[in-house]
Amino acid sequence: MSWVFLIGAGLAEMMAVFWMGKSKGYQIVKWSILSVGTFALSFYLLSRSLETLPLGLAYSIWVGIGAAGGVVLGMLYLNESRDRWRIFFLLLIIGSVIGLKVVA
Structure with missing residues (x-):
């Protein structure tokens, strides 16, 4: 289940960055709210994945995604x-994230 949380955290991080780009520096309220909300979801899911996965591996994959x-x-x-x-x-x-998973 930790891997599901980690992949979800990475996807939420990806969407948060995308909404942040659409918010034009947090000037457009709709996109700003989506960005902050998905960042919060991303951190929550990352914290759940860290209950069993090693910090270095989980953080690297999360950032890579x-x-x-x-x-x-x-x-x-x-x-x-x-x-x-x-x-x-x-x-x-992408290659580095895959490499970390292979050697971890």
């Missing part, structure tokens, strides 16, 4: 740059 997912959503829906270097480093993040 949130960061990589936020970048992908930004590229797809917020017209952020799709530069090849950006995609390369995004793939490095």
Whole structure:
């Protein structure tokens, strides 16, 4: 169940970052509320996953899902740059998260 909490926390983090981008620096109330709410959900789910998973592993995966997912959503829906270097480093993040899971 801890892995379900961790994946959920990562997805909530990803959505929170996306809503934060849509809020234009927390100036649009609707998106700001969604961002803060999903950040809170993300922290709650992360804390539940930490009941059995090691901190270093859980935190790394949580950050990786949130960061990589936020970048992908930004590229797809917020017209952020799709530069090849950006995609390369995004793939490095994803590869690092997978590598941490493999060796942990």
